[in-house]
Amino acid sequence: MxxxxxxxxxxxxxxxxxxxxxxxxxxxxxxxxxxxxxxxxxxxxxxxxxxxxxxxxxxxxxxxxxxxxxxxxxxxxxxxxxxxxxxxxxxxxxxxxxxxxxxxxxxxxxxxxxxxxxxxxxxxxxxxxxxxxxVGELRTANEKLHADLQAAAMVQDSILPRNLPRDKRVSFGWEYLPCEQLAGDILNVIPINPDLYGVYLLDVSGHGVAAALKSVMISRVLSNDPLGSLLLGETPEESVTSPSRVLALLNERYPIDENSSDVSFFTIVYGLLDARKGTFRYANAGHPPVMVLRNGATELGKVGGPAIGMIDNWKFDEEEIQLDDSTRVYIYSDGIIENPNEEGEQFGYDRLAELIAGLGMCSTSRGATVVAGEARAWNPTEEIDDDVSVLVFGGDE
Amino acid sequence: MSKSYPAIDQERLSAVSGGDREFEKELMEAFLEDAQLRVSQITEALQRQDTEALRSAAHTLKGAARNVGAAAIANVVMKIEEAASENELPGSDLLGEMTGEIARLVDQVRSSGT
Known part of the structure; x- marks a missing residue:
């Protein structure tokens, strides 16, 4: 020495x-x-x-x-x-x-x-x-991991909608508050034809790069890109796939592999909004029920089902909601409902219903911002451990 | 009493030097040179009746003496340090004994050094 x-x-x-x-x-x-x-x-x-x-x-x-x-x-x-x-x-x-x-x-x-x-x-x-x-090795590994996470967050952010479609007959609003860790909520509104929009909000379980990459991967097949999209019909004669069929296809494509290190799964609400007819026909795989405000009263969506990949060959049901000038449809991630306050009490459906009823027929963008903001404010601590995302639409105000 | 302590603890010195006579001689010379400095500090402190300076110089010399195995010097200087610690001035007999032991060591180093 x-x-x-x-x-x-x-x-x-x-x-x-x-x-x-x-x-x-x-x-x-x-x-x-x-x-x-x-x-x-x-x-x-x-x-x-x-x-x-x-x-x-x-x-x-x-x-x-x-x-x-x-x-x-x-x-x-x-x-x-x-x-x-x-x-x-x-x-x-x-x-x-x-x-x-x-x-x-x-x-x-x-x-x-x-x-x-x-x-x-x-x-x-x-x-x-x-x-x-x-310690040096760990620091290097940690820096690399951090850089990877940031890159993944950027990719994830890039697939969030910048501008939702503008249509005189229907208006869309959304809010997305990512948690500190990289997580996997994704939402979008995809124009399929001049009258029809594919609307989805999905939540990949777990956190980190795997969840983020999975959400990016799924968003690719939920697009209007004729190559690889699941939304645009399965045969040349078909121009659009029904929501229950889209979920069945996802269910087939993303089974939960218990032998794999990635056991993440995802929940999703996917529906077709027909602006000409004023209808929203959707299916739900393990996601919190949609909340509909009509004539000042709220009600929860009636269809559900297991999360994607949970049960093989599941037949998803569809529900059709009539949209008019006194209707707002809220699709949201469980980060809204399950977010606990300091006492461990969750925000819950009742508070959400009350909040949405109180907002009434405000603009869809304000509806989304307020709901996400209130759910986040329910837990005043800096870090929340789940993404908060909301997608709202209804007849144009 | 002091005669029961050898001028040099050869066992200690050999343990340090590993039997290197050349090094032993260099070491003793360095020690004796510094010891002269301490002795003059002790003498000066005594004249000023400064027991703290006396204690400090004696303490340093004692440490150095023990370190090189100058057992007899270490023993008498320890008595001087003890007296100074009690705020007493050591008697001239102790000072005489100290210089005597240093002289004895000088002689021994000279006679051994070929």
Missing amino acids: RVLVAEDDRSSRMVTRRLLERLGHEVAVAEDGEEAWLQITSGEVFDVIISDWLMPRLDGHRLCQRIRRRENDHAVSYTYLILLTAMTDREHMLAGFEAGTDDFLSKPVDEAELVARLRVGERIMKLEQSLEAQ
Whole structure:
């Protein structure tokens, strides 16, 4: 090991140096604490520093304090510190440990004791070094993971609708409040033909990159891109797929594989909004029921079913909702309903119904913003652990 | 009493040097040179009747003496330090004994050094 000996007495310095050299260590010496400090700060790296306690200019106690502060402030490698002392009383020992020393060596320095204490030092230094290396590796891995998460969040954000379709007959509003961790809510309104919109809101279980990537992947097949879309009919004669069939196709395509490391699944409400007829025909796979406001009263959607991938060959039911100038349909993620306040009480359906009834026939964008905002405000703590998303539509106001 | 302590604890010295005579001689010379400085500090402190300075110089000399195995010197200087710690000035007999032991060691180092 590289050892620095700080000792003001010349013959004592010679003795300690000699003993250390005979034990095979590389030794540097300093005549007092200040000189030792200069060597340390000029870039010399020592595994162990053996310092006398009483020295002119800078004593061993203050040298220890400086070294530890420097390690802390500048993230330099750990040095094993041993204070040389004839003083063995408890108070001095405590002050030494307080200053940051690892051990004491009694004077006059005895070879057997020196060997024993250095062996402890060597062991500690090895642990420190391997710990440092591991922390470094973890830091690198963490930075990479963080960068990956940010990239995934950007991709996820890019598939959220920027502008929902504008139509004189129907208006759309939405709000999306992502949680701190990357999660997997996605919503969109897809124009299929001049009268027809595919409307969905889905929630991939779990958090992190896998959930986010899954939500992005699913959004690709719920698009109006003729290549790969599940929405645009299964034969050339068909121009559109029914909502229950879309869910059946998703159910077929994304089974939960219990043998895979990814056991995430997703819930979804998908429906076709016909602006000409004023209808919304939809199906629901494991998602909270849609909430309909009509003539000032709320009611929950009547169809449901298991989450996508849960049960093979499930036949999803459809419900058709009539849209008129006194109707608002709210589709929302469970982050709204299940968000608990500080007492653990969930926001719940009753509060949501009351809130939506109170909002009445306000604009759809205001409806979405207020519902998401109130659900988030229900839990005043900084972090919520689930996304909050809302999609609202109805006859144009 | 002091005669029961050897001028030099050869066992200690060999343990440090590993039997390197050259090093032992260098070490003793360094020690004796510094010891002269401490002795003059002790003498000055005594003249000023400064027991704290006396204690401090004696403490340093004692440590150095023990370190190199100068057992007899360490023993007499310890008595001086003890007196100073009690805020007493050591008697001239102790000072005489100290300089005598240093002289004995000087002789021994000279005679051993070829």
